[in-house]
Amino acid sequence: MANSLSSLREMNRRMVTEAVRKAGSLTQAQLARTTGLSPATVSTIVRELRDLGILAITSGGGRRNAVTLAPETGLLVGIDFGHSHLRVAIGEVTRQVLAERAIPIDVDASAAEGLLAAELLVDELLETLGSERAEILGVGLGVPGPIDPLTGILGSSTILPGWVGINPALAMSERLGLAVHVDNDANLGALAEATWGAARGRQDVTYLKVASGVGASILIDGRVYRGASGAAGELGHITIDENGRLCRCGNRGCLETLAGGLYLTELVRATHGPGVTVPRLVELAAAGDVGCRRVIGDAGRHLGVAVASLCNILNPGLVVVGGALAEAGALLIDPILEVVHRLAIPSAAAVLTVVPGVLGERAGVLGALASVQVSNIESAL
Numbered sequence: 001m002a003n004s005l006s007s008l009r010e011m012n013r014r015m016v017t018e019a020v021r022k023a024g025s026l027t028q029a030q031l032a033r034t035t036g037l038s039p040a041t042v043s044t045i046v047r048e049l050r051d052l053g054i055l056a057i058t059s060g061g062g063r064r065n066a067v068t069l070a071p072e073t074g075l076l077v078g079i080d081f082g083h084s085h086l087r088v089a090i091g092e093v094t095r096q097v098l099a100e101r102a103i104p105i106d107v108d109a110s111a112a113e114g115l116l117a118a119e120l121l122v123d124e125l126l127e128t129l130g131s132e133r134a135e136i137l138g139v140g141l142g143v144p145g146p147i148d149p150l151t152g153i154l155g156s157s158t159i160l161p162g163w164v165g166i167n168p169a170l171a172m173s174e175r176l177g178l179a180v181h182v183d184n185d186a187n188l189g190a191l192a193e194a195t196w197g198a199a200r201g202r203q204d205v206t207y208l209k210v211a212s213g214v215g216a217s218i219l220i221d222g223r224v225y226r227g228a229s230g231a232a233g234e235l236g237h238i239t240i241d242e243n244g245r246l247c248r249c250g251n252r253g254c255l256e257t258l259a260g261g262l263y264l265t266e267l268v269r270a271t272h273g274p275g276v277t278v279p280r281l282v283e284l285a286a287a288g289d290v291g292c293r294r295v296i297g298d299a300g301r302h303l304g305v306a307v308a309s310l311c312n313i314l315n316p317g318l319v320v321v322g323g324a325l326a327e328a329g330a331l332l333i334d335p336i337l338e339v340v341h342r343l344a345i346p347s348a349a350a351v352l353t354v355v356p357g358v359l360g361e362r363a364g365v366l367g368a369l370a371s372v373q374v375s376n377i378e379s380a381l
Contacts, residue, residue: 012037016045017054017069017377018222022195024095025058025066054377069093069373074137075129078368079118079172080185081107081143083212086114087365088121090129093137093373095196099125100365107144111163111171119175138376139180140368141172142188144215149230152182181375185209186233187224188367189322189357190217195370197358198320206316207357208235210303210332211278211323214256218314236260238306255306259299261325267295278324285331293331300332304339311344311352322357329356 012035019034020026026034032042046067049055056070072093080087087102101121107114122139126132143163145154152167154160169182190207193199199207205219214236218225226232236256237249244253245263257263261278268276268291272284285292307319325332333354341349357363 012041013045013049015222016042017049018374020055020067020069021373021377022200022222025068027066031067069377072137075131075135076369076372077122077136077139077178078365078372079122079139079141080188080364080368081114081118081141082185082364083107083144085361086117086121087362088118088125089362089365089369090122090125090131091369095369097366097369099128100362101125102361107162108160109162111160111166111168114162115168115171115175118172122176133176133178136176136178138372139172139176139178140188140371140375141168141180141182142185142364142368142371143168143182144185144213146184146231146234147182149226181371183368183371184215184217185364185367186215186217188371189359189363190219190224190320190367191370191374192359192363192367193320193322193357194219194222196366197363198355199318202318204314204316205318205320206235206307206310206314208303208307208319208321209323210259210261210299210321210325212261214260214303218316220314235306235310238309240302240305255302258302259325261323264295264299264325268292279327282325282328285328296325296328296331297335299325300335301339303332304336305343307336307352307354308340308343308349311340311348315348315351317351317353319352319354320357321354322359322363324361326356327360332356 015035016031019031028042028046032039046055050057053070056068057065058068059065076091078089084104085102086105089097089100091097105117145160147154152169154163169180173180186207186209189209193207199205203222207217209215216233216235218233237254239253240255240258241253245257246252247254247257265276265278265281271291281292285296336354340352359366
């Protein structure tokens with residue numbers, strides 16, 4: 001009985017802290033409405049977390065007092081590795097981004113080169129701010145692949161072949177001399193959209209990242225669901241056609257082989273040239289190119305099959321589509337919804353909203369920044 005009460009208390013503390021983190025500032029009455037807890041319970045939790053130095057109660061002048069995260073002085077660093085880019089941002093705990101830069105880089109080729117480039121970019125941005133590494137409270141690091149929760153090593157050698165056997169968090173920590181929190185790009189994109197973007201204020205959300213591949217992150221009650229081995233959200237490897245193309249994971253007919261950017265650009269190279277990228281595909285479709293519109297529409301229908309299955313299993317209220325292909329907007333979203341309403345059970349389809357993300361290519365690095373704050377709060381609790 002004591003253990004059950006302790007677990008409930010911890011869960012409520014986390015719920016209150018997460019609501020404040022996402023909103024930035026809430027009154028206790030707003031916290032009660034947001035979390036569903038009673039005003040008396042909220043009052044007790046806020047007082048306990050204030051005494052622990054996690055929350056602060058600030059006077060609102062003529063308004064009710066507001067609950068915020070306890071003020072910290074220092075900087076947060078976000079590092080986002082894509083397959084062809086590196087983006088670094090430095091921000092304050094107030095969520096204001098102070099400096100940010102992205103550079104093209106072949107991340108797949110070499111972990112050492114990628115990590116060195118990230119280190120140099122962090123120092124370059126610090127120099128522009130007149131700041132030093134000693135002012136950094138923590139670093140969030142995003143990589144385009146699953147991380148083994150037990151070893152911290154990238155879980156698939158087929159995704160980043162140059163990173164086999166590398167523990168990204170440890171390697172980056174050794175370079176910077178700082179604590180580093182690592183996660184995959186889809187989880188960080190979900191965290192960013194839940195903090196700043198299209199999923200703000202929502203609890204049961206799936207973030208679908210459609211870029212060179214297809215990845216996903218599942219938020220249940222506002223928190224990332226990772227599964228037993230940390231592999232939850234690999235929606236790109238749901239089998240759509242068991243006799244289809246060979247996927248990089250070793251199976252055939254995965255969703256990624258039908259809706260991933262690498263596959264989609266192959267379809268139009270014969271007619272549009274070898275230099276077609278996903279952004280160019282989207283640009284051509286928006287300009288009315290019939291072939292490109294068909295390719296994106298077909299991708300949306302394949303994604304819809306996976307989302308319909310997700311609806312029947314987890315019943316999310318919101319799916320946020322991010323990644324380069326999300327820039328296609330309704331050309332991609334409408335076919336997803338069409339298939340969802342045809343294949344999902346009506347009660348699940350009726351409550352689902354599918355929207356494009358609003359943070360674009362910055363979602364990963366903003367999520368990396370937010371992950372530092374989340375990690376620091378988790379440690380404090």
